[in-house]
Amino acid sequence: MIDSVEQPARSAASDTVDVVRLCRQLAIRVCRGEDAVAIVSMLEEVARRWANHGVPLDRLQQVVHEGFRLGAERAAGLLAPTDGAAATAMMRRQLDALQSLHIGLTRAYTSQLPPPDQRAAAARRMAAVLLRGEPAGIPARHCGIEIAEKYHVVAVAVPAADGDSRAVPRIAAQCVESELAHRLGTNALSFLGAEGGTLLLPMDLIEDERLGDLIAELSQRAGTALVAVVLNAAVDDIPDVARQAHELLETAVQLRATPRLYRFDDVVLPFQLTRPGPGRDALRALLAPLDSRPELLQTLTRHLANDLNRQLTARQLCVHTNTIDYRLKRIGQLTGCDPADLTGLWRLRSALIVRRFTDDDDMLTAAAPRASGSRI
Template structure:
């Protein structure tokens, strides 16, 4: 039996030499992956320093155990490799790049210590390579198994059943036979708009990978906060989710709505991007109409630049009504037509309203003198006949602004 403490590089057992410089070795391997594999070169920095660095360190530790004992990893130890490969599959990395990373990483480990090898240590080099080939044989198999298993599960029976049920509900179907399960009393139908994660806008980073990572985190959070499986049809910029609920729509409580608001905040945090959503509670048969209304509510929230969160129709009644074409909406929008083309007046009016009619805060935000704010407000009054100091005019001004914003989007 080989004494693996005699696999010596530079006068020290190889497992001790590599283990003593594990952080530096991990960084060295990451650099080799970024330089040698284009897929890894386009990964977000967050992933390289997080998941990728962790699995590299774990893989190195597994190989150090092989060098120390001469024994290959068992199934429990290889589970780490399988789980990491499953995450890469979910993120859409090609399998050849995932497997290639292990081989390139192994090569990098030997490059790291190669300059220290002495002429009389060639026997150690051959023995270390023999162990490495056996180690790679096992880890490559574990990577392939974990990767393919995840890909199959992504498009497997459960996924298919959920998508079939979602399609049936959106088509107005009431039967749950397609899913083999009983429908809940109601659904929260949620139409989502998902902003970009910062990694999606960084030059040199693959936006597709960054978007899929964002979407994976969002889906995980969505499922984690629901008692029953969530039906969803999502992409990197938004989509639709049906969240099962245990009471009829008429019995939805304020506490239930509060939980949805907390969910929206959690989704934004998990995605690392702003999430704006429209939501409607409905019985299963009402899902098609609820999906349309939820989408319209979400669109209204986006038109009026509402902050990230979840919105019901009751939250946006005026704004929603003003987005529906009508003579009244057109008349309201026309009230501000005289100032619509003036570069300073309309922005000043918006800021003045947003600051609660505070001229000094308005001046600070616009970086002008308060007297300039007063002058512009007088100019607006002269052109439109509407004065912000009159309560009845103030209501008309707010409605006119909302109508004007709506006409810019819908015409």
């Protein structure tokens, strides 16, 4: 039984434990109809502290849900097994409390985020000017930004948040822009929204070989894995090149590509394969004989994703390597493409790319889960 509310410790190491404990207390108090204002105030203070320390908001929400779940389970155990009306009323109170809590914590968290300064806003305006192909000389002089001759044009996708809220992706985009300005200065331009956008990085400001590490570092700072595609362009070609980069990025995202930086050679083949036409239709039909054999489709998907490592595929599927060999042989018999032959392997890999792009089949989704990504 909870007689008092404990003040959470100030150390970062204990914050997570404190949040779980407080949310557990909150869920139980809501069940009993008791006042929980003090608990909410403490949680809002944690949210502000986490924002100042750069901890992603989705991490806070995850911990809040875990603590609330524990409290809800504890509260449910206090009810009589047959008291359905009381259980329904308790669930409604808890859902209302959880909704109010998330609103309050989000407000507390975002209140600590630094407002966009004038230079950051100017850099964003310049990015919009270049992306529209408008003359940049006068706006650049007004903003104090130097326009480069050539740019790395990076199309970026920010993963969607669970549910309907766009709060987490918006904060992720803000973190990316802030970190980019900190690392490269305001001559590195960005135009990002909740779902992603475009980075315009002067080629004389950052070397090509450092771009992959930069995207990884921006992902870490934002607290979410970014998928990005880079193309290079002269300043006057930025609008056309940016459209091409985003078309390639859309293909990578729809194929559930592993979050990282992709270059033209990485995505051009999947992009061409997924364009409408008789070639795409023929490749899509190639795997039709496997529709009634989901274990074969799953084996093929894992085998290709694992760079043909039979032992690794066998471990992941919890079967013997002989079973993998049998399934691959059966795939060759049903499709007419031998996975052990280079030509057959190329056709099967291409057919899977088309399938991922064109199908919403639950069987294929299970065979190539989003979490593990796809080797484009």
